[in-house]
Amino acid sequence: MSDSKVALVTGASRGAGAGIARGLGELGYTVYVTGRTTSPGTAKGWDGSVLPGTFEETAQNVTALGGRGVPVQCDHSDDEQIAELFARIARDEGRLDMLVNNATYIHHQLIEKKPFWEKELDAVGILDVGLRSAYVASWHAAKMMVSRGSGLIAFGSSFGASCYMHGPAYGAQKAGVDKLAHDMEHDLRGTGVVAVSIWMGPLITERSKIASETNPEQYKDFIETAENPEFTAHILDAIDRAPNRDELSGGVHIAAEIAKELGISDRGKDRPSYREMLGSPPQKNPAAVY
Template identity: 65%
Template structure:
């Protein structure tokens, strides 16, 4: 696989997307980042507090970190805006080496310990911006990557694909992303494009820090060993540079495990984050059967 140069990380105004983009920036990549936030104040934490970060600020930090940041204001619920995004990348760069599908609708009641029918019906919007949007972005990216015969499409997933986590809509979205990686790998195998779904562990993000304050009984212990989002970006870069990445294409992997066992990538203070496989479940292994 040739050295990756151009990446796109969706949903990168803050949180996981921002950190992943910064992890790629450390390697000198040009990173396109999308988001809707152009002014601080549009996103709120679980306690109602204003969250920091805009897509424009993320692009600036990417450049400061050693890469080249390019912000594109994009609503991933709008297919026309997404199509224009990929046209822009193709016109400006002529290629795309990494797509990280991270954009997702975060419902304000997501972490409330209530059954799904007591939460607002709009919680299911994560199946639009989160699942459907990842399909649309991957469809556009695959066309570029198939033509150049190289590339990596990543889905940011979680243990919620296996265990009960945040309710039915969240779990279905994560399970769907894993299946996207599995099935898209079959279609992309002959054009040397890899796919991967990554179960990220608890992450040190703006929302997570507030969650630990709002629900300390659920999150305080997890946060003590939480992963940085930049850690996920370094894993993505390692996979994109892995000459044997086809071995894991279509798989769903646990971030802590692939980082330690395959790439020897550590996180904060040189430590390896724990895997929560025994507590929260295991990814499904790839199924070799094909039915057309």
């Protein structure tokens, strides 16, 4: 069992998940890294090129950065594999301090400028791996965390929950995980476990680099101020350590804004908020109906 904090980052072969895992590694966490990619080739960029990265490589990077990376092959569309993942963490570590729900189905037509009915129906897969899978993982995590009286459940979200971004399936998934954080906070209140959703800004990832090359006019301004995905990990750690963590729980937080509030920077830089351009997170409503 580890003496360090234990985190699980789902869908971390590359992209935001890999960066968040690396960021937690920089902070000394033991990080369970899940993914499906054992060798590059299955995941493709917007231009059809093969994307680099595997969950095993991410785990190795976590260890190289000062943490302890534990790679686990897991298909988050399979409830049994998710259950076994959490059983393994409980068996090997005896604790889970942070769950980062990042695993998301990315359809190859996601950024195409087409109405949803002209895209393949498979684009709806983001509501399975991305929304439903986040609920399932959070269900398992809550059971482990509540019994110990501490923990943080996080959801990776974006301004697409508010504005039109990449089509209705993507928007519904982001709005959905925001609502999961809101409602899970109600159930978790008083247990020592908190739930938050983070609206990340544009991220520097393998896919975003290709997107900026594929659609330079659309992505040029965003990429110039894009966040490193490790930034999100540092924000989540700061939220978990914050004296007002209970007040932050249930909230949907813009990464750039909550970072400033908590004194966190992205490699020494403050990142812009796109609130005025892309919309504001929903406010927590205290009403509860049973």
